Amino acid sequence: xxxxxxxxxxxxxxxxxxxxxxxxxxxxxxxxxxxxxxxxxxxxxxxxxxxxxxxxxxxxxxxxxxxxxxxxxxxxxxxxxxxxxxxxxxxxxxxxxxxxxxxxxxxxxxxxxxxxxxxxxxxxxxxxxxxxxxxxxxxxxxxxxxxxxxxxxxxxxxxxxxxxxxxxxxxxxxxxxxxxxxxxxxxxxxxxxxxxxxxxxxxxxxxxxxxxxxxxxxxxxxxxxxxxxxxxxxxxxxxxxxxxxxxxxxxxxxxxxxxxxxxxxxxxxxxxxxxxxxxxxxxxxxxxxxxxxxxxxxxxxxxxxxxxxxxxxxxxxxxxxxxxxxxxxxxxxxxxxxxxxxxxxxxxxxxxxxxxxxxxxxxxxxxxxxxxxxxxxxxxxxxxxxxxxxxxxxxxxxxxxxxxxxxxxxxxxxxxxxxxxxxxxxxxxxxxx
Numbered sequence: 001x002x003x004x005x006x007x008x009x010x011x012x013x014x015x016x017x018x019x020x021x022x023x024x025x026x027x028x029x030x031x032x033x034x035x036x037x038x039x040x041x042x043x044x045x046x047x048x049x050x051x052x053x054x055x056x057x058x059x060x061x062x063x064x065x066x067x068x069x070x071x072x073x074x075x076x077x078x079x080x081x082x083x084x085x086x087x088x089x090x091x092x093x094x095x096x097x098x099x100x101x102x103x104x105x106x107x108x109x110x111x112x113x114x115x116x117x118x119x120x121x122x123x124x125x126x127x128x129x130x131x132x133x134x135x136x137x138x139x140x141x142x143x144x145x146x147x148x149x150x151x152x153x154x155x156x157x158x159x160x161x162x163x164x165x166x167x168x169x170x171x172x173x174x175x176x177x178x179x180x181x182x183x184x185x186x187x188x189x190x191x192x193x194x195x196x197x198x199x200x201x202x203x204x205x206x207x208x209x210x211x212x213x214x215x216x217x218x219x220x221x222x223x224x225x226x227x228x229x230x231x232x233x234x235x236x237x238x239x240x241x242x243x244x245x246x247x248x249x250x251x252x253x254x255x256x257x258x259x260x261x262x263x264x265x266x267x268x269x270x271x272x273x274x275x276x277x278x279x280x281x282x283x284x285x286x287x288x289x290x291x292x293x294x295x296x297x298x299x300x301x302x303x304x305x306x307x308x309x310x311x312x313x314x315x316x317x318x319x320x321x322x323x324x325x326x327x328x329x330x331x332x333x334x335x336x337x338x339x340x341x342x343x344x345x346x347x348x349x350x351x352x353x354x355x356x357x358x359x360x361x362x363x364x365x366x367x368x369x370x371x372x373x374x375x376x377x378x379x380x381x382x383x384x385x386x387x388x389x390x391x392x393x394x395x396x397x398x399x400x401x402x403x404x405x406x407x408x409x410x411x412x413x414x415x416x417x418x419x420x421x422x423x424x425x426x427x428x429x430x431x432x433x
Contacts, residue, residue, distance in 0.1 A: 001105040001365050007034040008041075017111040020327040022120045029104055036101040043094045050087045054080055106215055110362040112327045113336035119326030128338070130321030132314070137345035144346040145405040146277030149175060151413055152433055154405075155277070167267060169281045169398070174431045178404070178417070179285060179397050181424035183260045186287030186395025189312055193304075194258035194289055199238035201262055202229040210244055210367035211237040212333030212359070222264045231264035235288035236391045243292065244367040247384050250374055254293040254301060258394060260285065278398040279351070290391040292369065295360075298388040302336065302358045305392040309340045309354040312395050315420045318403050319343040321350070335360040342399065346406035351399040356392030363389045 006014050011034050018026050057080045064073040117126050149155035154175025160168045171179050187196060208214045208230045213221060222231035232238060239257050248255070263286050289308065291301050306322065313320045325337040340354040364370070370384040408416045415431040422429055 001362060002108055002111060003361070003365070004033075004037060004101075004105065007037045014111065018109070020112050020116075020118055021109060021330065022328040023109070026108070029108055033101060033104045033108065036097055036104065039097050040094065040101065043090055043097065047087055047090050047094070050083050050090070054083050054087075057083075103215075106209070106366075109330070109332040110335050110360060112330060112334075113358070113360075116330070116336050117324055117326045118328075120328040121326075122329045124326040125323045125329055125339075126326070128322050128324050129310075131319055131343065132321065133317075133319030133343070135319060135343060140411045141345040141406060141409055142348070143406070143409060144277060145344070145402040148346070148405050148409055148413060148415065149277070152415065152431055154178070154431060157277070164282075167275055167280065167282045169278055169284070171401070174425070174428050175401075177425055177428065178421070178431070179401055181417075181421045182395055182397050182400055183285055183287055184424045185315075185421055186312060187258060187260055189315070190258050190287070190289050190308055190394050194256045197235075197239060197242070197257050197259045199232075199235055199242075199259055199261060201232055201264075202227075203232055203238050203241070204229060207241045207244070208232075208237055210363060211240045212331075212363055212366065213237060216332055220266050222266060232261065233265050234263050234286065234393075235259035235261040236290055239288065239290040239391070240363055240389060241367050243369050243387075246369060248292070248369070248371040248387065249380075250294060250371050253371060253387065254291045254297050256289070256291045256301075258287060258289045260287045262286075263396075278402040279347070281398055284396065284398045286396040287394040288391060289394045290389070292364075292387045292389055294371065295385075295388050298358055298360070298390060301390050302338075302356065305356045305390060306338050306340075309356055309392055309394060313340055313342060313353060313400070316400070316404065316418045317420075318400070318407055320353075325355075331357065333357070333359045333362050335362065342403045344399070344403040344406045346409075347402075351403060353396055353399045353403070354393040357390065359389045359391075361386035361388055 002014065015027055015030055018030060057076050061073045061076050064076065117124065119125065146155060154171060154173055156170045156172050160170035202224065205214065205228055208221065213233060221233055224230065239259055262283055264283050267280060267282060289305060293301050310322060320340055320342050323339050323341060325334065325339060330337055334357045337355060337357040339352050341350040342353045344351050364386040369387050371387050372384050373381045375381060404418060405415050408418060410416060417425055417429050417431065
């Protein structure tokens with residue numbers, strides 16, 4: 001969430017930054033949050049005045065009793081009891097207002113980076129690199145991947161639907177091997193800088209909230225209500241909270257992690273849109289990279305993570321481009337964000353295959369992840385700061401898998417395995433019926 005103090009110290013700046021997101025009703029929420037924050041300050045002031053008066057009364061009562069003036073002492077004690085009742089009433093109001101403010105703050109998105117491009121929606125996302133690779137395709141590459149993959153026996157969505165319902169996919173044989181190979185490829189490319197983690201696939205409400213998924217995206221998440229657990233929509237969620245509630249030393253940062261996991265998304269409202277083949281599914285595998293950093297380290301880490309995602313796609317020989325996400329198309333938690341898109345000739349579309357984002361301290365405030373700076377002599381400084389978080393899709397399987405099947409299709413209907421993946425394919429270089 002955003003820094004609550006900014007509502008007092010720079011409300012106009014907050015309003016101006018969030019106006020760039022072009023979201024209806026957002027500024028009204030900001031103003032409502034500022035009003036609630038002002039109420040909390042007023043309540044706290046009245047509470048402190050009551051406490052100060054009670055302390056004075058306590059001393060006066062003691063003196064009166066020592067002087068034998070019992071009647072006056074009892075009168076003051078009666079006033080003290082009434083003040084205690086008043087303080088408890090104020091505490092109840094404070095808790096109520098504080099809860100309302102937190103609810104509002106959880107729904108207010110992050111402030112965009114000043115360099116993020118302005119725009120109302122995805123149509124305003126500028127291409128910052130590419131296209132790299134061919135954009136004109138021979139006729140045999142214009143076959144959708146679901147036709148090629150079904151003919152090869154490597155995609156069996158019909159039986160996936162029978163087992164689990166609509167928008168589930170199932171790879172078979174060399175198709176399943178290809179999906180696994182992509183994950184191992186993604187892990188190996190990033191093992192030089194990231195610790196591999198295998199996080200749980202089920203997380204608590206607090207963990208999903210810390211990553212910014214709740215409350216806004218509750219309808220898109222799979223909930224296990226009996227146990228108050230949620231299926232992760234991405235490994236970003238558990239990785240973000242590994243250090244929740246902890247204070248790190250600046251010497252530990254950056255902390256860089258990666259994880260291969262299944263991702264679960266209900267995709268509410270997506271039925272009938274891009275649901276054929278592998279383009280959109282309720283469950284898929286993905287390799288995620290994530291970093292905790294100081295504010296000074298974050299910009300260079302963002303550049304590095306974008307370069308890593310690009311390297312993965314370039315190494316597969318796919319046509320790609322990089323776009324920067326404009327302010328009106330940003331996710332709620334994003335401070336600055338880039339997407340890598342692949343052109344799939346069979347569906348004649350640019351497909352988002354990786355999203356790399358810098359969240360500033362927005363997630364860390366929710367998860368309470370702080371760090372302490374040290375002076376040059378190693379002495380710790382007073383006070384702490386929130387870390388900055390960054391994450392990116394190092395390799396998301398479904399659309400990359402689809403783009404490979406379409407781009408690497410041969411005239412006879414077989415698919416050549418990209419050279420970079422062949423070491424993980426048990427000797428398969430060409431997928432044939």
